[in-house]
Structures are given as structure tokens and as C-alpha cells.
Amino acid sequence: MKYVIGVDLGTSAVKVLLINQHGEVVKEISKSYPLIQEKTGYNEQAPNDWVEQTITAISELIKDFEGNPNNIEGISFSGQMHGLVLLDENQEVLRNAILWNDTRTTEECEEIYERVGKNHLLDITKNLALEGFTLPKILWVKNNEPDIFNKVQSFVLPKDYVRYKLTGKLHMEYSDAAGTLLLDITEKAWSKEICELLDLNPEICPPLVGSHKEVGTVTEEIAEATGLSTLTRVFAGGADNACGAIGSGILEDGKALASIGTSGVVLSYEADGEKVFEGKVHYFNHAAPDVFYTMGVTLAAGYSLSWFKDTFAKEISFDELLVDVDSVPVGSNGIIFTPYIVGERTPHVNATIRGSFIGMDSSHERKHFARAVLEGITFSLNESVDIFRENGKSIDTIVSIGGGAKNESWLQMQADIFNANIIKLQSEQGPGMGAAMLAAYGCGWFNSLKECADEFLKEDKVYQPISENVEKYKELFAIYKEVYGKTMDLNKRLVGYRN
Known part of the structure; x- marks a missing residue:
């Protein structure tokens, strides 16, 4: 061997x-x-x-x-x-x-x-x-x-x-x-x-x-x-x-990657360098030969969930924190969370903006806030998906890796908010796998990285969007996008009060 x-x-x-x-x-x-x-x-x-x-x-x-x-x-x-x-x-x-x-x-x-x-x-x-x-x-x-x-x-x-x-x-x-x-x-x-x-x-x-x-x-x-x-x-x-994309099989048009770690990334394959995004998303050379990728970034994706847990539920595990989110309806019973807790990158390059919970009332419990955090992170990533689609890209399949691929409810939420099929891989190693695939391809084991991906990467499960949820999330996403503009000036005025 x-x-x-x-x-x-x-x-x-x-x-x-x-x-x-x-x-x-x-x-x-x-x-x-x-x-x-x-x-x-x-x-x-x-x-x-x-x-x-x-x-x-x-x-x-x-x-x-x-x-x-x-x-x-x-x-x-x-x-x-x-x-x-x-x-x-x-x-x-x-x-x-x-x-x-x-x-x-x-x-x-x-x-x-x-x-x-x-x-x-x-x-x-x-x-x-x-x-x-x-x-x-x-x-x-x-x-x-x-x-x-x-x-x-x-x-x-x-x-x-x-x-x-x-x-x-x-x-x-x-x-x-x-x-x-x-x-x-x-x-x-x-x-x-x-x-x-x-x-x-x-x-x-x-x-x-x-x-x-x-x-x-x-x-x-x-x-x-x-x-x-x-x-x-x-x-x-x-x-x-780029290696995370290779290690997830993002090697052809129509495929995208949602990677949720401390920060979050939505990455889309590009066959050439001719598209114009005016700096709204990053545009880089791919590690696959002679192609490119575009990428939107949420600065505090998984970090927003970690912050919420450490601040309000330090004594329990992530699994315990999220165990009840399926009992909460789409929209978290009227709460929207914006994950700008360290500023934001896509589509708003803004170091002073900060996060919000909008719509709290006395009926809300921790499970409602937990679901709102997941939805808010996913809404932020969807802003990048929106930019890609507005610029003519067809995105029907998204491979989810990182923390967002470790929870069934969150995977279904991604399918509903992105309105795309979400793929969970059997063995998800991200960038390390991509690096190994570059070595395997370089050694001549395969004729292409796509051939290597077909051998190395196996799907575990596909989550399909639920039409009823897709429609509700479209309405909620429109409200989510308004929060940035309505809190931007307030956050500027609060800068002087931050330590």
C-alpha cells in the first residue's frame, strides 16, 4: 500500500x-x-x-x-x-x-x-x-x-x-x-x-x-x-x-462549500478569472490547476455559537445546548440574531458593527436564542450565496464542513436557508485532506484531482430544502438584511464606550 x-x-x-x-x-x-x-x-x-x-x-x-x-x-x-x-x-x-x-x-x-x-x-x-x-x-x-x-x-x-x-x-x-x-x-x-x-x-x-x-x-x-x-x-x-475546497470536492461548476469554523466561509468554484464582483467577495486562484474560486467570509460564525455557549451555558456541552432547537419553529419564535460580534467582512467590510438580538420578549427561553444564533450565522453566510447568484452563478449543491456539519438540525437549516442540497461527507478532514489529495495527484496516482476526489471522498447524507421552510426563511432573511443598516449608526456611536 x-x-x-x-x-x-x-x-x-x-x-x-x-x-x-x-x-x-x-x-x-x-x-x-x-x-x-x-x-x-x-x-x-x-x-x-x-x-x-x-x-x-x-x-x-x-x-x-x-x-x-x-x-x-x-x-x-x-x-x-x-x-x-x-x-x-x-x-x-x-x-x-x-x-x-x-x-x-x-x-x-x-x-x-x-x-x-x-x-x-x-x-x-x-x-x-x-x-x-x-x-x-x-x-x-x-x-x-x-x-x-x-x-x-x-x-x-x-x-x-x-x-x-x-x-x-x-x-x-x-x-x-x-x-x-x-x-x-x-x-x-x-x-x-x-x-x-x-x-x-x-x-x-x-x-x-x-x-x-x-x-x-x-x-x-x-x-x-x-x-x-x-x-x-x-x-x-x-x-x-483552497485545500478545503479540494478536500470537499469543489472541483466543478455548480458546487460550493460552506465551512463553519471560528469564522465561516462560503466558497464557489470559478472556471475562469473573468467575472467581476467589485470586491464584494474574495477572488483567488484555486489550488486546482488553472481555475479560480470566489469566497465570502463571516468573521464570527462558529465563534458566535461558542461565545453564546460560554456566556450563557458554560456548564453544558454543545450537544446539550442544541438538543431542543428542533422544537423551536422557523424564525426562533420572533428572534433574529446578527453575528457581528467582532465586526463583519461579507458583504459589509465593517470593523465597528456589532451583533444584535432583535425581537426578544419574556416568553423566550435559551432554546429560542440558541436556534436564533444558528439561523443568524446561516443568514450571514447566505449573503455570500446571494452575491454569487446575483452574479449569474447557479448554486444547487453545497458541501458543508466544520461545526455546521456536526448537527442534523443545522444541516437542514442550511438546506432551507441556502435553498440548495446540502452534502455531509462520510469523513470530513477539510484542508488536510485537500493537501493530501494534491500530493496523491502530484505523485501520479490519479489523472486529475476530480478523479482523486471520486476515490477519496464519499457522501454520507444529502439534506434537501423543505419548500415551506424555504419560503419562511426568504421573508426572515429580508428582515435580517435590514438590521445592519438600522444598527450601523448606533454601533458607531457606541464605539467610545467599548473597552
Whole structure:
């Protein structure tokens, strides 16, 4: 039997999967690492923590592996997007990595619009300048830490640094490069024009490769540390959302992904880079060859449910919290929840907006609020589905992964609110599975990623929309969308009272 390894480098931990030729997870190891938060809005990590924990996880995986390590043919990566790793002339790390959820770069986003132009930036990168992206972080270091910036010879993203330490080869692939704001999305090349307009040396941008391309083999040092063979082939990998899409089979038109973790994502396959969304959703190169994906983001999806539980029901489990939601009718007996508890991204890029419960009265119990939270999260995700459909996309099938796929009631709710068939997979491994599939495809096990998905991914159950519920949710969704406009000014006026 042959095997591949998928490495999923997340924000809180690295997860390493050993997967056989049938797509079965033989072994899984997870190792956490700390988040560094020196100030409000600052989120950093030490890149070598990622490397050490990845090596530890792989070595534990190999230690318990009963087969021959020579049969582990390939390894590939999924990684948290947008994080900035700066390297000097010796490829040594110059400072902690600034992560995707770091919000210190508002002034740099304004600088990008002033010097590049908002519309011109959209023409080249198909995305707006947001604090989470990589380019504003580069400018922040340039503006605030010039001594460090003067030593910069190259930058990479988190998984690219880990891959470099395993192979000695430095690259970036297109799906992660698309999230830097320095890539010409349709030309698949670094934008020298943006670099020149912002006084950046384009030489700091690393060589670009395809996600399924082989970039080297593991070094002798890494082989000795992990137990891997020096013949193990290493493939570039992809951004976490792109790999999540591959690992869910989002490889053809009509299919979309709803991923509900701390944040929530609705992702839609795009065959080309020609559509114009005017920055309403993200537009990135897919990790599948020569195609793209668009993506809307709810900042506090699963986090809204976690917050509600920790604040009002800390003593019980999530299963207990949601056990009665089916006894509550559609609309939660007149409560609507907006999940803006940390601001919002799609379709409202607004850091000051905050969440609301609208319609509370004395008859409401915890179960009504719990259902309202689920509905509110799903309404927010449906705003992205709406944008896709308004721009001519047909979305009839959505694969649900993450926390939203762990509850039957929530899966049916997604079918009713999205008005689409919702697929739950038998074994849902998300980005880690996508990384492993890139390795399997790169190793030549399959002729295409679609063929790999047909072998690796199996449906567990399909939830179909209930027409009566669909109509009720259409009416409620219209009310939900009004809440943003009617609370936006109130939230601005409350900013000064927040700690």
C-alpha cells in the first residue's frame, strides 16, 4: 500500500494526516503552538514553532506507522493564509510572523488605495485592501520597522516557510499568492506595477509554482529527524480555503462549500478569472490547476455559537445546548440574531458593527436564542450565496464542513436557508485532506484531482430544502438584511464606550 501525508498548518495547531491510496485516514497527529498578542489587534507567531511542531507531529506519525516509510511517497501542505514571514539574505527569519487576523494595518490599506487606486487594485488583484492581507503587513514593517525591512530579501507565507525548512527550496504557489494583494490573478504573475507604485523591490517576491507541483524532496536532516525517506516527494500545496475546497470536492461548476469554523466561509468554484464582483467577495486562484474560486467570509460564525455557549451555558456541552432547537419553529419564535460580534467582512467590510438580538420578549427561553444564533450565522453566510447568484452563478449543491456539519438540525437549516442540497461527507478532514489529495495527484496516482476526489471522498447524507421552510426563511432573511443598516449608526456611536 502507498501513502501520502497532508500537513494542515492552522492558526492554533498543525494537523498531520497519513492517508492511503483509497483516501482512508490511517493516522492523525495534532500539535499546538502559541499565539503572541502584544497589543490589542496584534496577532503574531514564531515561524520556527510551526516547523518544530510539524517535525514533531510527523515523527510521531512515522513512529507509530507499521509500514515501510519508503511507501510514503509524497507530502503536501495546507496553510493559514495571508501571514507574513520576512527572511534575510540567509533565509533566516527577521521577526515574528504577522498573522491573517492581525488588524494593525488600517493606515497601510489607505496608503495602498492612495498610491495604487482602489479600482486599479481590483483590476489587477480582484480584491480590496483589507487589514488581513499580506501587502498591508509588508508596508507596516516598512513604515514602522525600517531597520528590519532594510534586511528583507524575501517574504513567504506560513506553509511556504515550513516547506522550505523541510526541503531547502523556497517557493510560493498561486492560491496563497493570490491572498497577498501582489499577484496579478489572471496573469498568474507578481505585479511589478504594484511593487513600483509602493516602492517595493519585486525581487522580494519568491518564485511561483503550481499547487500540485513537486518542489523537492525532504532533506537528509529532516529524514533523520522524522523517520521519512529522503525519497519522499514534496509538493507545493495550497491555501487553507483552497485545500478545503479540494478536500470537499469543489472541483466543478455548480458546487460550493460552506465551512463553519471560528469564522465561516462560503466558497464557489470559478472556471475562469473573468467575472467581476467589485470586491464584494474574495477572488483567488484555486489550488486546482488553472481555475479560480470566489469566497465570502463571516468573521464570527462558529465563534458566535461558542461565545453564546460560554456566556450563557458554560456548564453544558454543545450537544446539550442544541438538543431542543428542533422544537423551536422557523424564525426562533420572533428572534433574529446578527453575528457581528467582532465586526463583519461579507458583504459589509465593517470593523465597528456589532451583533444584535432583535425581537426578544419574556416568553423566550435559551432554546429560542440558541436556534436564533444558528439561523443568524446561516443568514450571514447566505449573503455570500446571494452575491454569487446575483452574479449569474447557479448554486444547487453545497458541501458543508466544520461545526455546521456536526448537527442534523443545522444541516437542514442550511438546506432551507441556502435553498440548495446540502452534502455531509462520510469523513470530513477539510484542508488536510485537500493537501493530501494534491500530493496523491502530484505523485501520479490519479489523472486529475476530480478523479482523486471520486476515490477519496464519499457522501454520507444529502439534506434537501423543505419548500415551506424555504419560503419562511426568504421573508426572515429580508428582515435580517435590514438590521445592519438600522444598527450601523448606533454601533458607531457606541464605539467610545467599548473597552
